[in-house]
C-alpha cells in the first residue's frame with residue numbers, strides 16, 4: 001500500500017498579518033499579481049499592496065470576475081504573464097482561479113483567504129464551473145500553494161455565514177477521511193491516507209466541536225478570540241490537508257449532487273456539505289444519538305439540517321432522486337464497505353461493534369431520499385418545528 005501526504009509549503013495565520021505579508025513570501029523575483037474581486041480589493045487591497053511593496057514587490061492588481069471558469073482563468077493568466085508570484089485573495093472561487101492561473105503561468109502561488117468558508121486555500125485542486133455556474137470539472141494541479149496567509153481580523157470581520165459554512169466543511173473532513181481509511185479508499189493523490197492525515201482530520205473535527213459555538217459568537221461581534229483562531233485553523237489548514245491527504249466519501253458526493261439542482265445555488269458550499277455529512281451518517285447506519293448530536297450542534301451554530309434549509313423543502317424526492325442517484329451510488333458502496341470493514345484486502349473491522357451488512361443496507365435504503373424522512377422521524381421533539389422551517393424564515 002502506497003501512502004501519500006501533501007500540504008502547502010508554508011502557512012501563516014494571525015491578527016493583522018496581511019500588513020507584513022511580503023516578509024513571508026519567499027520568491028526569487030519581484031513581480032506579484034494580486035487577484036481579487038471588487039469587494040475584497042475594497043477590504044484588503046491597500047494593506048496587501050503596502051505589505052508586498054514594503055518587501056520590494058511590484059504589484060499588479062487584476063480584478064476577479066467572480067466565477068472560476070476556463071475563460072476567466074485564461075483571461076487572468078494572459079494578464080499575469082510571467083509574474084513571479086500569483087497572489088489569490090478572497091473566497092474559494094478566487095483562490096481556485098488563482099491556482100489554475102499559477103498552473104498555466106508556472107509562478108509561485110500565495111493564497112490569502114479573506115473568509116474561512118472552505119478548505120480551498122490550502123488544497124492543490126481547483127473546481128471549475130461552466131458559464132451557467134454549473135460544476136464543470138476538478139483540476140488536479142499536483143502542487144499545493146507555496147504559502148497560505150490568513151489574517152484572522154479580516155476573517156472575523158466577514159459575514160458569520162461564511163465562517164459557519166467553513167465549520168461544516170471542516171467537520172465533514174473527519175467523517176470522510178475516517179470512512180476513506182476504513183474503506184481502504186484512495187485520497188486525492190491516488191495514494192492511501194497516512195496516520196498523519198487521519199490524525200489531522202480528527203483534530204479538525206474536535207477543534208470545531210470544542211471551539212465552534214464560542215467562535216461563532218465571537219465572529220458575530222467581529223472579535224478575534226482564541227476560539228476563532230482555533231476554528232480558522234481547523235476550517236483552513238486542517239480541513240484542507242485532511243480532505244486531500246485523508247480522502248473524501250459520501251458527504252461531498254451529496255454536495256456535488258445538490259449543486260446540480262438550481263434551487264440550492266443560494267446555499268454555500270459548506271451548507272450543502274453539512275447535509276451531505278448528515279446523509280453519510282444515515283448511510284453508515286450510525287446511532288441515532290450521533291446523528292442527533294450533529295443536528296443539535298448544527299442548529300446551535302446556524303447550519304442547515306434539512307433539505308428545506310437549502311430550498312428543497314417542497315416535495316424534493318422526485319427531483320433529488322433523478323439528479324443524484326448516479327452521483328451517490330459509488331460512494332454509497334464505499335461507505336457500506338467501510339461500515340462492513342470488508343473492502344478489498346481489508347480485515348473485518350466494524351466501527352460500532354457488530355454492525356452488519358444487513359443493518360447498513362437497511363439504513364442505506366433511506367439514501368434515495370437523502371435521509372429526509374429519517375431526519376423528520378428522529379428529530380428531537382423540541383427541534384421538530386425548527387428543523388422543518390427553512391433557515392431563511394427563522
Ligand SMILES: NC(=O)c1ccc[n+]([C@@H]2O[C@H](COP(=O)([O-])OP(=O)(O)OC[C@H]3O[C@@H](n4cnc5c(N)ncnc54)[C@H](O)[C@@H]3O)[C@@H](O)[C@H]2O)c1
Pocket residue numbers: 037039040043068090091092093094096114115117118119120123124125126127154155157158159165268269270
Ligand atoms: N479547491 C478546493 O479544494 C475547494 C474546496 C472547497 C470548496 N471549493 C470551491 O470554493 C467555492 C466556494 O467558496 P466560498 O464559499 O468561499 O464562496 P465564494 O468564493 O463564492 O465567496 C463568497 C463571497 O465572499 C465574498 N468575500 C470574500 N471575503 C470577504 C470578506 N472578508 N468580507 C465580506 N465578503 C467577502 C466574496 O466577494 C464572494 O462574493 C466553490 O466554487 C467550491 O467549489 C474548492
Ligand SMILES: [Zn+2]
Pocket residue numbers: 118119169252269273
Ligand atoms: Zn468542501
